Amino acid sequence: MAGSAERNSAQVIRDEAAKLFFERGYDATTLRQVASAAGLKVGSLYNHIGSKEDLLQQIMGSVIDELLERVQACVAEVESKDPVDRLQAALAGHLTFHAERAQQVFIGNAELRSLPQEARENVVKKRAEYESFLAALVDEAGKAKLAEVIDSKIHVYSFVAQATHVAGWYHPGGRLSLNEIVEIYTRLALRELNVADADERAVGKALAK
Amino acid sequence: MAGSAERNSAQVIRDEAAKLFFERGYDATTLRQVASAAGLKVGSLYNHIGSKEDLLQQIMGSVIDELLERVQACVAEVESKDPVDRLQAALAGHLTFHAERAQQVFIGNAELRSLPQEARENVVKKRAEYESFLAALVDEAGKAKLAEVIDSKIHVYSFVAQATHVAGWYHPGGRLSLNEIVEIYTRLALRELNVADADERAVGKALAK
DNA sequence: GTCTATATTGCGATAGAC
């Protein structure tokens, strides 16, 4: 039973800090608030974190890396060679990740400025890599004449902007279920690309792992 | 010649502060930096502002109010009774405003949390009003069978998310001109709504006042 | 590991001379 649902202090601190950073922002959150939320006094925090900045990095950590891995994995699992199927798999992973890890994703976007230079540059680079990956999928669909691409960068911006926005308001139990959200935004995406039978294609494929 | 291009101190302070708030965020910006950018010492700032919070409110001020007015005016000027024409006019105003006033819009979104309660609630209310206005335009197009509406709230979220994203990266002299940006995003919007001849309709109408 | 001090820094804001 070791390592089960039990959260150690470091994990509790990260979770509570993430909640506060999400609600109030990194700069506006004090370590006293974090400590209090975690059931500790300020001084005790430093048995678990190196600094406030270190805590932020733990939270933002490797969100973008994990997003890229996740979406690439989704695409890799697709058997079909249809570029639109591949793009859909990417979008499903993209949207699901943004909803399921909404707080982390939101912090990762909003607090990019709060990171020290090196870490920030790493994230920026990885993000460009991520956008290139999606843009390539869009372009493949375009070359196969299955999509009418206006500007692949802007299409990707659109996907990114929408998912980021979802991360700002999604919470389980809202008006729309996660599956509905994935389905709707996938329809929007395919429509934006003038994919034939966009609505039909998008239905019922919302189950990304 | 009075009141011409001459910027008074208060205006300089607002502009420099907006630049810094945009780049680093409100909390991370010190009034000493603002003063320095405006060519003053800290103490002198207080001859022009009441407090740091007051300065933020001056900058965020009435962005959302002006956005709503602007977009409503764009729609009101449309002679055509075609709901899609009206929606397009709104989108052109929406996008143009977000690009031209990018810094203010961006701050208005990112620093909503930094506002005192009352001011924040005002903005939230106005924002809901704005989104309702856009949603009504979407629904009109849907009822007229000129658009296939999936979920008008989500369509509006999509417009909002995209324009907000644009406000984060647009600057004059970039890869795409403002007119190109408006045209592209309008095409995306009309495509999302399955408007017939979306691409043709969106072309060459990008000149919002 | 926890806690109670406390050191240190830098912030917003003010006072008062010019």
Add this chain to the structure above:
DNA sequence: GTCTATCGCAATATAGAC
């Protein structure tokens, strides 16, 4: 209006007892 000097406070971070 500008400046210099400083107040008062709250923040991060540390020291050291338990």
